[in-house]
Amino acid sequence: EWDRWLLMGLIGTAVGMLGFLIHQIIDSLTKLKWELVENYLQVSKKIICLSNGQDGNIPMTWLCVLGAGLAMVVLSSGSVLFFCPAGSPSGLPEIIGYLNGTSIQHLFNIKTFLGTFISCVLAVASGLFCGPEGPMIHLGALLGCGLSQLQSDTLGIHLPIFTRFRNSADKRSFITAGAGAGIASVFRAPIGGLLFTLEEMSSFWDIRLAWQIFFCCLMATFTTDLLSSSLHGFVYRGHFGFFEAERRILFWVKNLLDMNVLAFIPTILLGVLGGLLGALFVSLNIKINTLRMQFFNSIPKLFLRKTS
Template structure:
């Protein structure tokens, strides 16, 4: 069995490297986009361009600049999904689940599907659409599990004469399962969460041996991701190879003394997460039925629809920022800007931050919640390779923080041990878990993933 364990380790390492590349490219593209916007605003200031309100900069040209950059990425992303890898659109996770439970899908593990999904995912997330890389990472992990275990490709004409004993349906599905688990583990740095996710959501055929091998694969993916991230940031070497900075990974440092009264808003958040999750799924099903009826049959119309979605998203970014900006020409904004201008992952970290009772107001939170809920529901299922985990966590964190802010408004900022549980950051984390569970119907693996995110 040494060769099976070796392959599991190789698959996990490959998935970790791939996850690192995806996150680095996304962060680099996001930084490039907003650097270009900021540079344009600074040029506008030097050219003495003014808004009608008397503020520096030109918000309309800023909108066009951000929109053009985002539209270019969306068109390329949608084109990659529609024209190169239709099997990978929108995220590939349902297809992976179907395959592992006995359904055969053509071109699902094709090299073209891998490349198209990779490109589409990176560009879709970096463009500013309300989506994340989690679903495509599961698909890409499964693709690596299939490719590295079979070591053959009809498209490339490659048939290596090694590990031939694994070229059967049962072993192939086992490696695909491990690759899918490694994909989710690399995203959240949660090897146990990746194992439980595949057990709870992905595959129906398990044994103890496969469980241990999948866990080893997830562990290697997480370790590789952390190791590379420890020394490289934006593909720039920082000189700290192998040094894991806890401050960047642990959001909840101190243990919190709980009060039985905290269970009242927690139960409320659970019910709210179930109701909003059901509403989200219902709306998304109706939107996708409409989309399939009128758009998906013609690739050009799908591209046009996704482009319109990007226009709405960019308009929301720019003009909502304008409403809350202190200095629009530098995009130095208060709470709403902190939530919107960063990518979803960074915004979630802001919402989860404890000890920031009054950092985000009702106006910014409610505005972000309304638009994020609607646009993420509209984005899910569009013609780009994208995931839903980041939007689910973000949406839940927004209404969870609103509940926490209501408690702060009623009881005030509590500094004593008895009232320390009244913290909007804490309820943001609970709200994120509730909405995630309400949409995905996950319980055990979700709990482990949330613990991995927070500690």
């Protein structure tokens, strides 16, 4: 099993490097956008505002921000519209569908990887209300598939190593690990990546696979944190290997609040209310699906014909 653990480590490292690269490109594009806006604002102050005493050419600056964001959105949309339509969705429903036995064309294609990567960084850097979390799941699954199979019909590559993993069961396991590593890299949460694959994606599970996926998620988080410790927007900061908690942990809480025992009363009430609403939702969902199936089964299927 050493080769399986080696592949899990390689997939985690590759996904971690990819997560680092995505964040660096997004930071660089965002910084470039605001530098252009700031430079334009400074020029407008010198040329226009010194004569009339105003604070700046705000409308033109706003148009500059809008234009920069719109240009990235157009490029992001064009990359998936004309270059790679398979990379247009987030990829999560498609990955879940594949792991449950649905074959989807071009889901793990190298072209899909490039289109998703380009579209993701441009869309996030444009300022849209979106993030790289969903695409990172798809990109991680793509890396898990590619590194475990080491073959590509598009590129004409069929390497004669790790051939024993070229079966559907092992392929699904490595795809699941890659998707979990994507979550672990983008959120800096290896346990979160493991739990995500357990709860949302995997159609088969055992303890051995859990440890292997957890190792993959650990490698992804470690690689992203290690590389990000020294670079920010591809600018060297001189702190390689120094993991700052406030920069590495998302949603970091600096100051703790003093608590009173009475504060647990509304907390308990909220928990009970959430549980009741959750139970009601599940119950209604089951009943609605039952009625839906009864309704569709009652419709005569004229297009179906019994064959011998």
